Amino acid sequence: MGNTFCLFCGCVQQSNIGVVERWGRFYKLAEPGFHFFNPIAGECLAGLLSTRVSSLDVRVETKTKDNVFVQLLCSIQYRVVNENADDAFYELQNPKEQIQAYVFDVVRAHVPRMNLDELFEQKGEVAKAVLEELGKVMGEYGYSIEQILMVDIIPDKAVRLAMNEINAAQRLQLASVYKGEAEKVLLVKKAEAEAEAKFLGGVGVARQRQAITDGLRENILNFSHKVEGTSAKEVMDLIMITQYFDTIKDLGNSSKNTTVFIPHGPGHVRDISDQIRNGLMEASSAQVNIE
Known part of the structure; x- marks a missing residue:
């Protein structure tokens, strides 16, 4: 059941918060529940914001220090801060685009400093840097960044094949060493x-x-x-x-x-x-x- 409103009253559902205006200016925030509005005094419900945790998947393509192009899939979990819901309502027209732009900026500033192997080993450090930078910026607009996850790191297909071949060659070399040692023991x-x-x-x-x-x-x-x-x-x-x-x-x-x-x-x-x-x-x- 959604939020219901009429000229004089309205009901704000749980996990939502309403923005009340008076004569076109911000007046107060409406917590979940039933509210009366005085149209004679110019009060009206300007809009609603969800306070649930939202998830945004961002795919970033960048280059590592050893000139390997990779795609990073980041999952950003964010929500509106109840006390600053008016900032989230009035300051940002499209919060998803703003979050995506900052993720691009931070990732492309950190990843080119790492080699491909270091990126796989330290992807948590990249996520931490994005969380710190994005948390400071989006906090000014009434949003809280709950968590950032580096879901996947996808190198170019040719690079993945080369990495698999290197790993296979190393394992074959190790197997040859063990086989030689076993034959040596048998001969002795x-x-x-x-x-x-x-x-x-x-x-x-x-x-x-x-x-x-x-x-x-x-x-x-x-x-x-x-x-x-x-x-x-x-x-x-x-x-x-x-x-x-x-x-x-x-x-x-x-x-x-x-x-x-x-x-x-x-x-x-x-x-x-x-x-x-x-x-x-x-x-x-x-x-x-x-x-």
Whole structure:
């Protein structure tokens, strides 16, 4: 339901304030409620002003310090001050245009001092400067600036694409660094594992040879004690010949080998026996030197 008036009375709705004139001059302000007017004394209701908070969106195009054209979308929230409603009614014919002009002036004075990155980081400072300047000016005309919001900063399309490409390149570079570090860790761990495996393999071979040597030593001693008149060399030759035939048997039973040429004869057997014995003696001597 709107405000209702007649010649002698009127009703001012809530969130509004009336301006009463007498003989064409400002007389008083009419608060919300029912009012009587005396037309004989020249009183009349000249107009109404809303005291609600109004919002005005202003789009400002300007240039930053690094020569990038941007558009700033500002949202200005303002209202009429009840006590100074007469100034708002009589002083300004179009308050929206006045507010817009001051926003243009302040924004275009501050933004050219900043780079594009600084503008995104300090948009609150720009809004604060606009609020201070606009609040002082519009306060003289009966308006209160409640709040100013920098809703959006829109650079040129080509600039936005370039910024996205820079960000994507930086992220790809960082991903490459992490990928390289991961590959480095894998290579180091693989090398450590191979080194550990070779070390353990060497220990196993050394223990195996030591066990073989100890076993041969025990066999020779047992055989010499049980069979009188046999020397250690004869026992060693017998053991080597037995191992030689066992090796030939294992090679023949292996499914992976098709044809194996091995020199065989009494002389070859003696040569092989001497070679095996000399090899075991050298290995045993080396083991003693190490210990």
